[in-house]
Amino acid sequence: MANLEAKHLFAYNRFPDNELKKLLVVAYFPFGVILLLLRSVLALFLVIFGQVLPDTQVTQNFLYNLACICFGITVSVDNLKQKENVSVYIGNYLSILDHLAVSKALGFILPLNKTPLQSLPGLGITNLGSINNADSFKKNLEVVLKNKNTSVYLCPEETPTNGRALLKFNSKYFEFFEKVQPVCITVKRPLDIAISTIGSTYINDVLYFMYAPFTNYTIKLLPSLEKKSISTDGFSEIVRENIASELKITASPLSASDLLEWSKRYLAEERRRAQERTNQLSNSFSSASNPELVRMAAQVKEVLPHVPVGTIYNDLNVTRSIDTTITNILEGRIRFVPETPRPSSPTPSTSQQPSTSGCTSSSTPSRQGACTSSTQFNTGASTFGKSANERTKSIKERKEQLIAAARRRYIEKHNLDIPV
Numbered sequence: 001m002a003n004l005e006a007k008h009l010f011a012y013n014r015f016p017d018n019e020l021k022k023l024l025v026v027a028y029f030p031f032g033v034i035l036l037l038l039r040s041v042l043a044l045f046l047v048i049f050g051q052v053l054p055d056t057q058v059t060q061n062f063l064y065n066l067a068c069i070c071f072g073i074t075v076s077v078d079n080l081k082q083k084e085n086v087s088v089y090i091g092n093y094l095s096i097l098d099h100l101a102v103s104k105a106l107g108f109i110l111p112l113n114k115t116p117l118q119s120l121p122g123l124g125i126t127n128l129g130s131i132n133n134a135d136s137f138k139k140n141l142e143v144v145l146k147n148k149n150t151s152v153y154l155c156p157e158e159t160p161t162n163g164r165a166l167l168k169f170n171s172k173y174f175e176f177f178e179k180v181q182p183v184c185i186t187v188k189r190p191l192d193i194a195i196s197t198i199g200s201t202y203i204n205d206v207l208y209f210m211y212a213p214f215t216n217y218t219i220k221l222l223p224s225l226e227k228k229s230i231s232t233d234g235f236s237e238i239v240r241e242n243i244a245s246e247l248k249i250t251a252s253p254l255s256a257s258d259l260l261e262w263s264k265r266y267l268a269e270e271r272r273r274a275q276e277r278t279n280q281l282s283n284s285f286s287s288a289s290n291p292e293l294v295r296m297a298a299q300v301k302e303v304l305p306h307v308p309v310g311t312i313y314n315d316l317n318v319t320r321s322i323d324t325t326i327t328n329i330l331e332g333r334i335r336f337v338p339e340t341p342r343p344s345s346p347t348p349s350t351s352q353q354p355s356t357s358g359c360t361s362s363s364t365p366s367r368q369g370a371c372t373s374s375t376q377f378n379t380g381a382s383t384f385g386k387s388a389n390e391r392t393k394s395i396k397e398r399k400e401q402l403i404a405a406a407r408r409r410y411i412e413k414h415n416l417d418i419p420v
């Protein structure tokens, strides 16, 4: 496992890519909706009780169990016997409801990280304030530990990941604890519905908890660790290494803020792309647009995703033929600035550099032809509908011929010693 980057630690789609699983997801839809409705009724009760019931151990227990049913949380613990009497349990961060699962397994534990259940006073979740305000945090923590006679649960990663690596811990928390017990969590959902996706909100994630058949947490307790004379940073790192090696994942040098920054950039890029697409469409089709040509342009765009749709439309306006327009483009008779096709795997920010620069700067038509055909080589086709099978075939053949021709031209032009 090489270096994982920020982009590898997010899920991008709620539903799996695999064809068979997609089918199952579709088949599950009516059941999901029914479950969602039933659980919504429970959620309503949860909210009402959470607001009106006093914050006692009995009601907490009741509300936590209700919440687990409501969000379909099931938990299995590998080694409950190893639970020790410590004031803090430290786990890896996978979802906004991790603490519910941990509480269900280990008995009521107060979450230190932000959670959507914080707003229900009956659940007894206290906000200790920001860790950056260490003095007040410490005071609040002492009060809570004493008054509530409970342990706390902390995810020092401070932001959930998809579980492929363990982020850098915020070591500030470790100043306040002498002895901690690490907890390793894994989470799995049937149908591979993602727990969270990049940019999704609490409410979004919670709705998918309620829609999915259930969400299965597995919890494993590790032996507790004591700080003794180790520095705070060193202690934090030791706890992290323990959890990472048990989960067999890398301890990443990235921190929560790195992830946050990357997701912001990614989302901004997505918004920019969407805006660009709408602009393009409205620009090219606003005046006297011909629906037939629009349809044809969309088909050409599927095969040649890097060609701006406006360019395609204008050429279709002249040729009135999909095949002729594709040939024109592939043979380099049309000048345009290629755009990056929407990637299936996310790679934002570095939007358009490598292939485009060579293409736009070239002036001779043959060079351009060679260039464009190589950039579109891996695109299209897969998105083509079954009904258009015939057409796809002929376009594919033509494409292959053209690419071969372009290659030949290129080799001849540069006197390369390669078999044609």
Ligand SMILES: *[C@@H]1O[C@H](CO)[C@@H](O)[C@H](O)[C@H]1NC(C)=O
Residues within 6 Å of the ligand: 085, 086
């Ligand atoms: C756990 O330890 C605390 C003091 O650290 C003590 O007050 C409490 O009674 C202990 N609980 C159990 C179940 O041993």
Ligand SMILES: *[C@@H]1O[C@H](CO)[C@@H](O)[C@H](O)[C@H]1NC(C)=O
Residues within 6 Å of the ligand: 149
């Ligand atoms: C605190 O909780 C533990 C079990 O978690 C219990 O044994 C102990 O009696 C409680 N102490 C107080 C003062 O409520």
Ligand SMILES: *[C@@H]1O[C@H](CO)[C@@H](O)[C@H](O)[C@H]1NC(C)=O
Residues within 6 Å of the ligand: 074, 076, 216, 217, 218
């Ligand atoms: C949850 O996962 C554990 C471990 O993989 C498994 O033993 C358990 O049966 C699962 N529970 C459910 C409800 O699927």
Ligand SMILES: *[C@@H]1O[C@H](CO)[C@@H](O)[C@H](O)[C@H]1NC(C)=O
Residues within 6 Å of the ligand: 284, 287, 288, 289, 314, 317, 318
């Ligand atoms: C299509 O071509 C006609 C002339 O052939 C022209 O009048 C019209 O403006 C063109 N439409 C677009 C959208 O370019």
